Amino acid sequence: MRFIAEVSSNHNQDLARAREFIRAAAAAGCDAVKFQLFKIEELFAPEILAQSEKHRRRKEWELPLEFLPALRDTCREHQIAFGCTPFYLEAVEELLPYVDFYKIASYELLWSPLLEACARTGKPVILSTGMATLEEIQQAVGVLRAAGCRDLTLLHCVSAYPCPPSDCNLAAIQTIRDAFGCAVGWSDHTVSPVVLQRAIHRWGATAIEFHLDLEGQGAEAATGHCWLPGQIGAVISDIKTAELADGDGTKAPTPAELPDREWRADPSDGLRPFLHVRKTWRA
Numbered sequence: 001m002r003f004i005a006e007v008s009s010n011h012n013q014d015l016a017r018a019r020e021f022i023r024a025a026a027a028a029g030c031d032a033v034k035f036q037l038f039k040i041e042e043l044f045a046p047e048i049l050a051q052s053e054k055h056r057r058r059k060e061w062e063l064p065l066e067f068l069p070a071l072r073d074t075c076r077e078h079q080i081a082f083g084c085t086p087f088y089l090e091a092v093e094e095l096l097p098y099v100d101f102y103k104i105a106s107y108e109l110l111w112s113p114l115l116e117a118c119a120r121t122g123k124p125v126i127l128s129t130g131m132a133t134l135e136e137i138q139q140a141v142g143v144l145r146a147a148g149c150r151d152l153t154l155l156h157c158v159s160a161y162p163c164p165p166s167d168c169n170l171a172a173i174q175t176i177r178d179a180f181g182c183a184v185g186w187s188d189h190t191v192s193p194v195v196l197q198r199a200i201h202r203w204g205a206t207a208i209e210f211h212l213d214l215e216g217q218g219a220e221a222a223t224g225h226c227w228l229p230g231q232i233g234a235v236i237s238d239i240k241t242a243e244l245a246d247g248d249g250t251k252a253p254t255p256a257e258l259p260d261r262e263w264r265a266d267p268s269d270g271l272r273p274f275l276h277v278r279k280t281w282r283a
Helices: 015-027 046-051 053-061 065-077 089-095 111-118 134-146 172-180 193-201 229-244 273-278
Strands: 002-008 033-037 079-088 101-104 127-128 152-157 183-188 207-212
Touching: 002 015, 002 229, 015 033, 015 065, 015 207, 015 229, 033 065, 033 089, 046 053, 046 079, 053 101, 065 079, 065 089, 079 089, 079 111, 089 111, 101 111, 111 134, 127 134, 127 207, 134 152, 134 172, 152 172, 152 207, 172 183, 193 207, 193 229, 207 229
Parallel strands: 002 033, 002 207, 033 079, 079 101, 101 127, 127 152, 152 183, 183 207
Antiparallel strands: none
16 A cells, blocks of 8 residues: 655745655655656647746746755655656656656646656556546556556546545546556545545555645645645554554454453353363452
């Protein structure tokens, strides 16, 4: 079970803040943290940027390239994996010396050259499948595997920010697993503990990606799809505690039960404890 904290653009182009996300994710029990590497001019078509001040302002959301070495080192320091989503082809090579895995966003699922570039690095690839049909996912998985991807995780995702629990369709996790035979997880936009619990315990999600903010002041926090460290930390703790309760399936007395075994009803008369205990027992 892996928990991946998605920083998105909530770093606000502040290196100290970006590093604090890594520390907060590690303290909450996450296994990985993920950033995004994009350039607005290579993300949106020029006719969109020419008309939309809203889209042009996302220039302020870009992750500076010079942050990458420090982010990698901070992840190593806190023993947490470092991943990043490339949104332009050159970003794949720029990230290669630093990341432990690549994450491909739902919006880029149809862009085969980006899929191929990530796969050819030999690093693990995580692909979100928001808005996609099963046939579109099949095409993307074929491209990744043909280009050499051997460690693939697919994330069922609903690309709504936030996503109502009633729209999650978590049963699609099993549909995707049956279709492609690889690890399948859930990319969360609900900020709902019960949705995460359901994705894991009912549908067998092996990875949970979620959007993280530190205190509600991140660039994307206002939309309402970001968890705070205390919120997600409590959920991760509950889930990991629940996993401890599974055991190994062997039906046998546990160490905690051993002292009481001798105090069961003796088969000869139905009284407690066993006869041999009664003979030597003193109050």
